[in-house]
Amino acid sequence: MPNYRPPAALTGTPEKVTLTRGTLLYRVHASRHPAASFNPKPSHCLYGGGRFDATSCDRYGYLYAGLGPAAAVCETLLRSLPFDPTGGPRLLPHRAVEGRRMTTLRLTADLRVLPLMSARDLAAVHQDSWLVHAEAQEYAYTRDWAHWIRRNAGPWAQGLVWSSKREPAERAVVLFGDRGLAAELPADAEDVTDFDTAEGLEWLNSVLAPYFVQLAP
Template sequence: MGGFFPMIDLKLRPNRRVIPAGTELWRVHRSIHAPDAFNPRLADIHFDGGRFDGTVLDRYHSLYLAETALTALAESVLRSRPFDLPAGERTIPYRAVWQRTLSCLRTRTDLTLVSLVSGTDLAAVCQDATLLEDEGNYARARRWSSEIRAQAPDAMGLVWESRRNRSEHALVLFHDRCERPGGGPLEVLTDRGIADLGSEEGRERADALLAPLRASVSKPEWPC
């Protein structure tokens, strides 16, 4: 913690959800990074950065995951992708999967998260769906993440309903709450996932996963 929070007088009553040890989780990440690596980059207080990234006011590293492979893919590549006319399919630019990997990980320990899934969960932290739906104000979401962290010191992260694959869940982990003797909270399952989403085989497997959401990856924009 950076020592700047809490900054509000509201009493939050965050609801917890425990992800049991042994649970499989998924993420899409740049292939040059380890599947279980936290992103050390801090978001700008007002502009660039992910919805629940740490900032200079609260210096935690983040790791975004999803409960299923499809949700991890959807969260990574389906943002602002319209349904094309007349087929009603969504085309994902090749650059969205180039040099990226879909990895499967398994929790080594129970993860205690603050739940933002339901209306009552959001009300428990004095928020509503705007916290998750507003694409133009990530700065507010980042600030509220820090408020939640300050009033839920046992929370190792947050979990919420995916905006791009409804009823499934996405989550973020905080590195400073996940440190444990003998390694991090996640074990990489090397025999699962898609090592190169930009390869022909990788795109075919990604398309098979994304088919229920009527989406597919375009061919490379340059010769391979």
């Protein structure tokens, strides 16, 4: 459970981080959707959804990405994937990657995001590591906190950036489509790796191997 409800007002001063033009973003996404498109569909206020999704309480387009390929893969595919108690590799079902691809996007404009990486960053928004480490059963609360942060930080905050829960050495980002951004992120596709191809699966297995994960036979 969260440690407490958001306060009435933000009394801290969050930092501002600029994702400069040319920054690479890595997305694992459904092949049927453009890599640079924001998800326009709000999640349910209580059930399902992601950590910082929009809901009917705060509607906005949202787009998740990693600032490195491992963050994109781990955040998307390794959520709550348990280790084998016998010591074998963790098995990722093929259905988890069917119809998916990795796209590398290069930003064509600067974006300003609010960081949630250090204890000082989190304290500035009255939180601690729970906000970025909570598991899926608590995402209704993390979404509520994201709405509160957006409302109190102001329109300059075009997204949030934090250390990936599944790969702390890399960062994850969520971008908000209602903060000076259109339905499409200002970015060009640099590279695409399709997981429905033999080459794509070979690449994916090479990324998964250091995490003791392999695609199920």
